Amino acid sequence: MTVRKYWQAVNDALREELARDERVVIFGEDVAKPGGPFGATRGLREEFGASRVRDTPISEAGIVGAAVGAAMTGLRPIAEIMYFDFITLAMDQLVNQAAKVRYMSGGALSVPMVVRVFCGAGRGSGPQHSQSVESWLGHVPGLRVVAPGDPAEAKALLKGAIRSPDPVIVLDSSRLWTKRGEVPDGDVVAPIGEARIVRPGNDVTIVAWSWALSRSLEAAEKLAAQGISAEVVDPRSLNPLDEKSIMDSLRRTGRLLIVHDAVSTYGPGAEIAALAAGPGFGALRAPVVRLTPPFAPAPFPSHLEQAYYPQPADIETAALSLVRG
Amino acid sequence: MTVRKYWQAVNDALREELARDERVVIFGEDVAKPGGPFGATRGLREEFGASRVRDTPISEAGIVGAAVGAAMTGLRPIAEIMYFDFITLAMDQLVNQAAKVRYMSGGALSVPMVVRVFCGAGRGSGPQHSQSVESWLGHVPGLRVVAPGDPAEAKALLKGAIRSPDPVIVLDSSRLWTKRGEVPDGDVVAPIGEARIVRPGNDVTIVAWSWALSRSLEAAEKLAAQGISAEVVDPRSLNPLDEKSIMDSLRRTGRLLIVHDAVSTYGPGAEIAALAAGPGFGALRAPVVRLTPPFAPAPFPSHLEQAYYPQPADIETAALSLVRG
Amino acid sequence: MTHPVLTEPAAAADPVAKDRDALLALFTTMTRIREFELCGARQLATGKLSGTLHLSSGQEAVAAGVCHLLAGTDHVTSTHRGHGHCLAKGAAPDRMMAELFGAGNGYCKGRSGSMHIADPATGLLGANGIVGGGIPMAVGAALSAQVRGTTQVSVTFFGEGATGEGSLHESLNLAALWRLPVVFVCENNGYAELSPVADVLAADSVAKLAAPFGIPARTVDGNDVVEVVGAAREAVERARAGHGPSLLEYVTYRHDGHYVGDAQSYRTKEERAAWAERDPLLRAAERLRALGFDDETLDAVRADATAEMNAAAEWAAAQVPAPASSLTTDVYGGLS
């Protein structure tokens, strides 16, 4: 175990994978000479050369499209999109191309690529740099989406993504970017599609990922002090979603609280709640609660952001009223 | 009342709105001289002139972006995107710009524009021309999304969209394009955000829109013959969703079946099911069922399309087993 | 821009002009493409096939001429009008036809249809239903070749309508910055769906779009296969030698509508007739006759191709349709 910051864990994973597999290449805006807009690729160009680590123009569609073509022809590209909001510019290449190439070609072609995306929620970045639109990508057959919740996960899930035979979008959290955590030594690779129970409990299931996961864990701590035992489940992978683990937890607790930083309507929590209303119906003892920002763009000033994103106290209150009825 | 085909009703609405309000302009690929790739704009350039009805290059981002700017500065633009799948190329302008301009400017600016989109589901158009991604747009605060289910609706909802102070995406159905229906005479404008009960019933609520609505109505007819009374609800507007009407119906029937042509996971039905699991929980007497294509891209040959999209018989079976338990 | 007509021969004709074997092979490829299209249209007309077909009749010289210079390991991305590129790159007409029929042993297991045919064995990365969609992918394939240190060349075919898409310009810039071995091949057939190029492109020529990025570009008669090969040879050799991208604008014409069934009210019979006279097959046949080939030989090529395509269609029609169970296969390659 070594203590690493989230971004350092990302950097470690990239370095190790570049060293392990010469097919791995990295490109994106400011990722090479500058070492990444947020430092994720620091030192990699120096270590692995200008051919494998490249700066690109500000061309999100071109970047992702080039990654698709490179992945189809023998490389394992990692493309970086600077903010989640900018994925809007690459949706054709992600959705109409990357996601469908394997299916459309009847399995003859594949797109083993990774798109690393920085999610700006909660950092005062304002309405065009704070969005969480993971449910869009979760809705696309052929894509995989993971959202690491701590440094160890950031490293292991990124490795899993790089080794995946399919296109994987890795959502990094800006709010967790400088958070420290223990990272296991050695080549630890997380499977894609398996949730983890971060904190076991009996009274209520809280499903959360990324930054919302850490706020949920804070809330769970305080709930414990009040005698309420919350089980906190981190799906880690949003596509595919580990339905079984989430439904198993619901069967144990009978109550479901979903917390996320995307807006609620047609958001990722809707799918989880829908599972509870479908296969989980028999286990459900109370209405499912989704705790999310209101249906509005993200504001920039920190006092409004505080009000916009559900805080630990809000999670605590929601869980309390869910359990006490 | 006049009998019109769906596309003729669209054409009528466009003509009447161009005549009513000189701020209305139309542009898109092949919409002017050719009269529209599918005929929706037939005759409009001749009648209203080359300034107000324009052909554009194949530039989805540029088209929608120009519509945003035009809408901010005094026009009421109607932009056409040839297939729903191509909206991927305009997502930045739709999501980061059109949807947020009013909010970001503190209400000082607005974007009263319409994007007409042709949804190719069920017409043998294959994986890149058949997608239904309305849940993406429903997830975006600031956008409105409507999906007309018959000629009368096509006309009235389009008129409502054109007169909306906000950006509205109007999803036209390729499968209903040549279907006939009675269209009320006169200037009938549908409100945006109100569902309609297309067929009242007591045993089960079926929520469906667009092409899936007509298949659901077929199924409801057959269910009636078996003594089962299905209430068929057409949300018409997916953003905002008329939660109240849907939950009221659920309260009457206790059972909810959602049918749509988008894939299930993180799809539009998830939001409706989530409402049932939340505010509707007390009324729910059985697990919510979502009947949708499998989690895969749309195939092109008609025999596979038949298997891909839930057919009336599938809807009937699902409703039967939901009611009979 | 307006759609030009090019009939001036190139200054120095490509050696292929005198190469009897090569020219016959080119004529054969072009004829096979034509016959594939005709056969496909017949299947539609007789109701054996349904769906949308975009035929490339009239544009065969480009596909044949460019692919003539490519190895099987070179990569190609194509468009909605891709049958010609597929055949020229080496795809088998029977499996292509099977794909049109929705048969399980079509190139895409019968699920994708005409607009998505892909065959990695011949370097074909796929036709594409998204205008401009294949262009950045070809840049990526060129990047791949460069990083892996091979001499593979990547070619992206697109119509002049794709100049409206930002993806082309982003790709040109990226390819130039990285000096990638990619050839941008535009088939300027004068129309994007129902709109003439004058209505959708402000530039005088497609070739001019490459200039800002320092990418060499030429506008070439796309209906003379010798001209096509000549320009492509330069570009492919440049790419293979590591000297970076090129853009070729081939001026051509589609004999048929945008899709089979298009009423073509946007153009005149006279225009179509004039271009019919510049048909690439006629012109290639003329060149062959000048080299001493007799009509009998050329007729035999045509007859063989007709027979080949009819056989392909017959075979395809007899294949097992893609089973419903295949609806959900090949969505993913497996869990990590």
Next chain:
Amino acid sequence: MTHPVLTEPAAAADPVAKDRDALLALFTTMTRIREFELCGARQLATGKLSGTLHLSSGQEAVAAGVCHLLAGTDHVTSTHRGHGHCLAKGAAPDRMMAELFGAGNGYCKGRSGSMHIADPATGLLGANGIVGGGIPMAVGAALSAQVRGTTQVSVTFFGEGATGEGSLHESLNLAALWRLPVVFVCENNGYAELSPVADVLAADSVAKLAAPFGIPARTVDGNDVVEVVGAAREAVERARAGHGPSLLEYVTYRHDGHYVGDAQSYRTKEERAAWAERDPLLRAAERLRALGFDDETLDAVRADATAEMNAAAEWAAAQVPAPASSLTTDVYGGLS
């Protein structure tokens, strides 16, 4: 491309060079922009403000010079580095500052911050956090003017980094096809975030990108406000007269980092020092002195601007923060 340095004066100087009032007004606008930026940076440094600020110090001549030619009814779209454009177009510094402070009476009710300031009353359609995002919107505003039959002109400011985005090229084509009254104004400051322009643009100049579309374009010294006005006058007049779009590439430099706090390891002190000598304020002051203005006058302009911005910041800091209740207002304009 490499980032050029332009110091040659234009052949015929714009009349503004001799217009004492206009030149003083331009100098005043530029000084106010500079002082706004300095004041904003001070607020950050003293912890009164948090968040990201992109300062335009060093680039003031472009904003001031171009907007000098615009009426209040003309439209402008701006970028993440937009304070200068806002001020030059007529926005009030106190309400801008209030926006930076997240105050309820900021231009956007305090919810959006520096990157999104909009003020329709002065024709300002908004700064924009998306590189290239404002460009098609300006084309749309020009379309609106054309359809409504006004003589309004639309200007879109963007950095040279935006040349990487397809939206620029789509917009150039559309503007040229429709002969729209739009001026594309690129501030080429040599860097896109942390990357020099040589790494992100294959073209020799940004101006060259307009050529394929037949759009007149010039590369101009962006640090001499007289040069800026001269080139802009031509372009704005062309647009207003209905003769279509132009592109202006102004070569300039940002004195500060990409954002306040940027360590700027990607460029040398020497380079920064050399550009400091070409500071647009210094050069405008020189011109004013040559017209007979004394240092006292110029110092007074500066002192007034400093006082104005300090007062704006003080006022802003004292305003009521945007209330949480405003989180969900202005998302929609109402049900149809």
